[in-house]
Amino acid sequence: MLRLVIGNKNYSSWSLRAWLLMRQLDIEFEERLLPLGTPQFEFEIERLSPSRRVPVLQDGPVVVWDSLAIAEYLAERFPERAIWPRGTGQRARARSMCAEMHAGFAALRTQCPMNIQASLAGRGWNLEVQRDLDRLARMWSGALDESGGPFLFGSFGAVDAFFAPVVSRLKTYELPMPARLADYRQAVLNSSGMRAWSEAARLETAYLAADEPYRPSLLT
Numbered sequence: 001m002l003r004l005v006i007g008n009k010n011y012s013s014w015s016l017r018a019w020l021l022m023r024q025l026d027i028e029f030e031e032r033l034l035p036l037g038t039p040q041f042e043f044e045i046e047r048l049s050p051s052r053r054v055p056v057l058q059d060g061p062v063v064v065w066d067s068l069a070i071a072e073y074l075a076e077r078f079p080e081r082a083i084w085p086r087g088t089g090q091r092a093r094a095r096s097m098c099a100e101m102h103a104g105f106a107a108l109r110t111q112c113p114m115n116i117q118a119s120l121a122g123r124g125w126n127l128e129v130q131r132d133l134d135r136l137a138r139m140w141s142g143a144l145d146e147s148g149g150p151f152l153f154g155s156f157g158a159v160d161a162f163f164a165p166v167v168s169r170l171k172t173y174e175l176p177m178p179a180r181l182a183d184y185r186q187a188v189l190n191s192s193g194m195r196a197w198s199e200a201a202r203l204e205t206a207y208l209a210a211d212e213p214y215r216p217s218l219l220t
């Protein structure tokens with residue numbers, strides 16, 4: 001049985017990507033949650049992940065760390081699941097979009113850390129964030145115009161899993177996006193995997209100061 005090691009569901013956007021992809025594509029796996037920023041994480045991650053980061057996927061002796069490598073591994077391991085679009089051109093485009101998400105959108109990621117429990121309307125936005133949002137809107141509109149939706153390439157795939165934390169941030173921070181993308185945002189939020197992850201995230205009680213620039217702890 002595959003095992004996916006993840007971080008806190010409220011905060012760990014990279015974990016969400018791998019988890020949601022597996023869940024939405026009906027890939028069976030066992031989940032192991034290591035709470036970020038705790039001595040337990042420090043102690044256990046050492047022997048689980050060469051990068052000391054989550055997510056990390058274990059498949060027998062095979063260890064795959066990094067969300068993008070996990071998506072590629074799953075695509076090879078489960079060729080019958082449409083993790084990437086079937087056409088070569090579309091697949092190249094989906095991979096480019098995931099790579100851009102993986103390496104870019106620094107302003108959005110830094111200014112608006114994923115925080116499923118919080119409501120932070122008006123926080124985080126600045127012109128750099130807006131540039132990231134404009135780029136996302138162009139990318140999503142182009143893909144949806146071609147596929148007809150509901151997901152970027154029609155059915156749910158790696159590319160939608162990669163943008164799921166962005167969709168979550170749009171909600172938490174009430175960030176501006178063109179109205180025509182509302183259906184896509186809703187399709188991601190309403191997916192059974194995203195609902196299950198968010199419900200679990202709302203039940204968590206951990207507070208991670210590094211991910212809470214707008215909700216200072218009452219205890220510090």
Ligand SMILES: N[C@@H](CCC(=O)N[C@@H](CS)C(=O)NCC(=O)O)C(=O)O
Pocket residue numbers: 007011012013014015036037052053054055065066067068102
């Ligand atoms: N490039 C990695 C990023 C993974 C990452 O940064 N994970 C964070 C949690 S979201 C982590 O493990 N942080 C633990 C730490 O920095 O100690 C990926 O795509 O999986």
